[in-house]
Amino acid sequence: MHRIVVIGRGLIGSAAARHLAEHQDGIACIGPDEPDDQDMHTGVFASHYDEGRMTRYVDPTPEWSITAGHSIRRYRDLEDRSGITFYAPVGYLGLGVPESDYNARCAETGKANGAEIEHLDAAAIRARYPYLSVTDDVDGLVETGGAGFISPRRMVQAQTHLAEKAGATCIRQAARAVRTVPKGVEVELWDGSVVQAEKALIATGAFTAACGLSPKDLGLTVFGRTTVLVRIEGEASQTLSDMPTMIDTKVGAYILPPIRYPDGHSYLKIGVGRPTDPRFTSLNELQSWFKGDGADVDRQEFTARLKELFPILNHCHVWLTDTCAVTQTRSDLPIIDFAQDDRIAVAVGGCGKGAKGSDEWGRIAADLISGNPWSTKVSREKLALPV
Numbered sequence: 001m002h003r004i005v006v007i008g009r010g011l012i013g014s015a016a017a018r019h020l021a022e023h024q025d026g027i028a029c030i031g032p033d034e035p036d037d038q039d040m041h042t043g044v045f046a047s048h049y050d051e052g053r054m055t056r057y058v059d060p061t062p063e064w065s066i067t068a069g070h071s072i073r074r075y076r077d078l079e080d081r082s083g084i085t086f087y088a089p090v091g092y093l094g095l096g097v098p099e100s101d102y103n104a105r106c107a108e109t110g111k112a113n114g115a116e117i118e119h120l121d122a123a124a125i126r127a128r129y130p131y132l133s134v135t136d137d138v139d140g141l142v143e144t145g146g147a148g149f150i151s152p153r154r155m156v157q158a159q160t161h162l163a164e165k166a167g168a169t170c171i172r173q174a175a176r177a178v179r180t181v182p183k184g185v186e187v188e189l190w191d192g193s194v195v196q197a198e199k200a201l202i203a204t205g206a207f208t209a210a211c212g213l214s215p216k217d218l219g220l221t222v223f224g225r226t227t228v229l230v231r232i233e234g235e236a237s238q239t240l241s242d243m244p245t246m247i248d249t250k251v252g253a254y255i256l257p258p259i260r261y262p263d264g265h266s267y268l269k270i271g272v273g274r275p276t277d278p279r280f281t282s283l284n285e286l287q288s289w290f291k292g293d294g295a296d297v298d299r300q301e302f303t304a305r306l307k308e309l310f311p312i313l314n315h316c317h318v319w320l321t322d323t324c325a326v327t328q329t330r331s332d333l334p335i336i337d338f339a340q341d342d343r344i345a346v347a348v349g350g351c352g353k354g355a356k357g358s359d360e361w362g363r364i365a366a367d368l369i370s371g372n373p374w375s376t377k378v379s380r381e382k383l384a385l386p387v
């Protein structure tokens with residue numbers, strides 16, 4: 001019988017498992033590895049099957065900035081101790097437009113949390129990033145120091161490795177059900193076997209509701225997101241070699257600089273989250289979405305915006321799409337709370353930006369399920385289950 005079992009081994013679950021295992025015995029984490037062949041896969045997927053997630057202190061919402069800051073400060077230690085690198089502090093540039101207060105709100109929370117920031121006007125943006133085509137009314141917010149990107153895939157590997165090194169048992173398959181029993185909880189796995197523990201923490205991201213794992217309704221909305229990736233070759237490789245991560249407030253896009261993918265090529269990536277994106281409730285719908293090519297309208301619009309902002313990309317000829325899912329909560333913050341007495345808790349709801357602070361969200365969840373005192377400036381009420 002385990003003391004605590006973490007269900008879901010993504011960014012938040014693997015972080016929680018590591019924090020738990022480094023402080024106590026009897027920890028298990030349940031969750032499959034990334035499938036080798038997505039087209040043939042019949043199980044669950046995840047929102048971290050990628051090589052680039054933006055990370056930065058600046059965020060319009062203080063809670064996201066606080067948790068990102070704590071996590072960023074631990075990345076190097078995680079890399080050193082696991083031997084798995086996942087962090088590239090290449091910086092951040094927010095492109096603002098007059099009708100948006102995004103940069104101003106980001107600057108405020110960033111400053112409060114110790115970010116190294118700088119404001120640029122359009123002329124300074126052109127001088128520093130000559131490959132960008134911006135209009136005169138655009139302003140820039142630059143973050144150096146900790147901002148950049150992480151490989152979410154490799155970060156999960158690092159967290160899992162450290163959790164196992166600290167003594168956690170890793171059960172590499174999906175859970176079908178979790179329920180309380182007189183002596184604690186039991187988790188039924190997809191192969192029919194049962195894992196017993198005193199307590200369970202559910203961190204299954206976009207699949208939480210579709211798999212029916214939480215004993216309480218969490219009010220989640222799961223959106224399908226499409227991303228466009230352009231292969232960076234020839235002259236563009238040199239031109240974009242020092243590109244930072246970016247937010248383009250004109251269209252609400254995030255843009256990752258050229259990053260090497262497992263196929264050996266480097267891709268620059270863009271994505272936009274919109275309320276009109278498709279919503280999913282069932283496992284079948286999610287599986288089809290992850291196996292598909294995404295929305296064609298997004299492909300066209302994102303491609304056009306990239307070519308407008310980076311004229312050099314008109315010379316790049318390999319353009320791809322990918323799909324992912326965002327787990328949106330009503331509060332726009334993760335839910336980290338008990339869902340059934342003090343035995344089953346949840347840590348879900350990355351809201352499209354849960355990667356950067358995932359180590360801290362995992363730590364908060366680990367403290368909660370362990371029965372430790374609340375130990376973050378983020379208020380407990382803000383992370384509570386919806387009423």
Ligand SMILES: Cc1cc2nc3c(=O)[nH]c(=O)nc-3n(C[C@H](O)[C@H](O)[C@H](O)COP(=O)(O)OP(=O)(O)OC[C@H]3O[C@@H](n4cnc5c(N)ncnc54)[C@H](O)[C@@H]3O)c2cc1C
Nearest residue numbers: 008010011012046047054174175205324350353354355356
């Ligand atoms: C296109 C896109 C771009 C993004 N960009 C950024 C960004 O730039 N910066 C940022 O900070 N965030 C970003 N995010 C958000 C970030 O990726 C998520 O918030 C983060 O992955 C959430 O972590 P998680 O642990 O909740 O979910 P996941 O990372 O998806 O992990 C959930 C885990 O649960 C497992 N699981 C599911 N069902 C079961 C089951 N039944 N039994 C056992 N295990 C199960 C899955 O296998 C998976 O490993 C982006 C998201 C998307 C979709």
